[in-house]
Amino acid sequence: MRGGQMAATKKAVLMIYAAGSLRHVLPSLVSAFSALTGATAETRHGPAGLLRERIEAGERPDIFLSANLAHPARLAELGLTLPPVVFARNTMATVVRSDAGFTTANFVEKLLDPAIGIATSTPLKDPSGDYAWAIFRRIEALRPGSFAVLDAKAQKLVGGSETANIPGRYDPIADALAAGTAHVFLGYRTGLKGLAEETPGVEILAIPAKVNVVPEYGLATLKGCSSAGMAFALFVLSAAGQRLLREFGFLPVALPQE
Incomplete structure (x- = not known):
């Protein structure tokens, strides 16, 4: 025994x-x-x-x-x-403000719009950010000069520190979308449902296949x-x-x- x-x-x-x-x-x-x-x-x-x-x-x-x-x-x-x-x-997708006028068809044009704020995770620290930058490079291949614009305007709001165990790790993204300082967030589709549910006035939008990447x-x-x-x-x-x-x-x- x-x-x-x-x-x-x-x-x-x-x-x-x-x-x-x-x-x-x-x-x-x-x-x-x-x-x-x-x-x-x-x-x-x-x-x-x-x-x-x-x-x-x-x-x-x-x-x-x-x-x-x-x-x-x-x-x-x-x-x-x-x-x-x-x-x-996984699948890269976006959460966008419903009033920002985003569609999958105009996705690239809207990202490059100077009035549109972009939120991402932090490249090198978090692969989600690396995948966002890979999308920027694909856009560059279609429209030379785009990468510098997107790289400069993207706000790295999450992924720079070990916050994943803290409830509401998307709070900075939700706050930026609610305040209008960001109009779009690029991230994993598996995590976007919760963000969309907790943030009024936003929706999940697919990224065009021609510029998307597969995590x-x-x-x-x-x-x-x-x-x-x-x-x-x-x-x-x-x-x-x-x-x-x-x-x-x-x-x-x-x-x-x-």
Whole structure:
């Protein structure tokens, strides 16, 4: 009996560092995994670039779930993780003020309008900002000179610090949209529903495919990762894990054909 009690107290604990945009789906993934294995997990959310910096500085989670592939790939280059894999995709979209006159057809023209304020996350620190700047570069390819305009006017209102665990992390965006200092925010579609619901007078708008990009989420296990960590990585890529990601609006990458 004593041995049984000891076994019960030795449930594996794994540490997961995850992009802030995964903060809604990750509890469901962890809960489902725990129900299968009995393993428990601790999580830290934040902009993926800042989490990567923590790992480079010596912190050692079992798993790093990034909103891009570049940050885990950098850790692999440094010999800190095994090679990363893509485990999900997202969609870049916008929340716009309803009175700003945005449509998908006039999206590029409106972004370049001097009267329109643009809000984004912070590039290099947060992949959402990197994807916004990638969109700016695609616009540049269509309209030379546009990148300098967009780069100068974009307001980096979130993603510069580890605020993802704080309720209302979109407050700066909501405030800017409400005040009219920003008329459009570029971000992940999975996170825009809550922002649109909490901010009167705004709506979600698709970005034209010709200038949009596809966010790819990378998973890497740290060297020396626990067996529970390796099992969780496989669970995320399993049909059960991929279906949970799909339920939360992500695009799965490893579901079998139905």
